Amino acid sequence: xxxxxxxxxxxxxxxxxxxxxxxxxxxxxxxxxxxxxxxxxxxxxxxxxxxxxxxxxxxxxxxxxxxxxxxxxxxxxxxxxxxxxxxxxxxxxxxxxxxxxxxxxxxxxxxxxxxxxxxxxxxxxxxxxxxxxxxxxxxxxxxxxxxxxxxxxxxxxxxxxxxxxxxxxxxxxxxxxxxxxxxxxxxxxxxxxxxxxxxxxxxxxxxxxxxx
Numbered sequence: 001x002x003x004x005x006x007x008x009x010x011x012x013x014x015x016x017x018x019x020x021x022x023x024x025x026x027x028x029x030x031x032x033x034x035x036x037x038x039x040x041x042x043x044x045x046x047x048x049x050x051x052x053x054x055x056x057x058x059x060x061x062x063x064x065x066x067x068x069x070x071x072x073x074x075x076x077x078x079x080x081x082x083x084x085x086x087x088x089x090x091x092x093x094x095x096x097x098x099x100x101x102x103x104x105x106x107x108x109x110x111x112x113x114x115x116x117x118x119x120x121x122x123x124x125x126x127x128x129x130x131x132x133x134x135x136x137x138x139x140x141x142x143x144x145x146x147x148x149x150x151x152x153x154x155x156x157x158x159x160x161x162x163x164x165x166x167x168x169x170x171x172x173x174x175x176x177x178x179x180x181x182x183x184x185x186x187x188x189x190x191x192x193x194x195x196x197x198x199x200x201x202x203x204x205x206x207x208x209x210x211x212x
Contacts, residue, residue, distance in 0.1 A: 001030060001156035002055075005038030005206045009157040012203065013045055016159060020048045023163030029153070031055045031064050036071050038206065051178070055096065058082050061106030064094040067175040079110055083119040092121040092175050094151055099138045100130045108142070115146045122182055125150035128164035128192045129157075140187070149182040152189050165189025 002009035003016060009032075011019075020028060028046065030039035031053035043050035053066040058079040065072055065086035076082040083093045097103045098111050106114070114120050125140035143150040154164040169185030172178045 001028065001154055001162055002032050003030060003038045003042065004203050005035055006032035006055075006157075008033065010203050011157070011159050013042060016042065016162075017046055019159035019162045020046055025163050025166065027051060028162075029053050029064075029066060031066070031153075033057070034072075034074060036068050053094075056082050057104060060110040061098075062096060062104050063106065064096050065089075066092040066094055067178070079106060079114055080117065080119060083114060087119065090175065092179060093119055094122045094124065095120055096124045096153060096155070097127040097130055097135075097139075098123060098142065099135045100127065100132075111142065112146070115148060120146070120148055121179055122149040122151040124153055126152040126165045126187050126189045128152075128154040128161060128189055131191050131193065133191075149179055150187055151182055152187045154189070154192065156192075161192045164192035 003011050025048055027049045029051040030042060032038050033055050036052050036054050039050060039052040051066050052068050053064055054068055054072050055062055055064045056072045058076045060079040063079055063082050068091045069089050072082055072085050086093050095106050095111060098106050123139055123143040125143050126136045130136055140150055152165040152167050154161050156162045166189060167185040167187055169181035172181045
């Protein structure tokens, strides 16, 4: 999910805390665009466990790093470079919405190339913002065909969307147990992308020094 630290969301910490309680989510992967600042802060504030992540745009498409300790810097020349940066810090490489033409997706050829080098840990088999069920089915089939764990994400940009898609899985300690849990878990969810009525909002500045 995304928070006010992400350029396309205004969800505040208070709104997020309320949504976590309402949804019953035990573990939340916060994957703001191009930053881990919000996830690091919220890991100490939310009433659930937080996996620190980042969604990063590359020339081939977007990838997500999970279990990050450092930000993936901007300007990645390829998905492979970004994936290696995730792996170098002990993180997991998660490919979101790989077949949704409305997003900056990785796509089949890039996905297969990255997977052939062992640089994909999980494929998003269900995305809460992907409206066509056939596209989620295609992603799930790709995960099976490539022998890669299947994940799910609400891709929430508003509080009400949190929990639209998730994985029921065992408790875990660290990325390796998380990945094993995904493999034995159950993907659940539905499409959630209701209209966002315009409203004036004043959100505190979240731009940290040193980040563009």
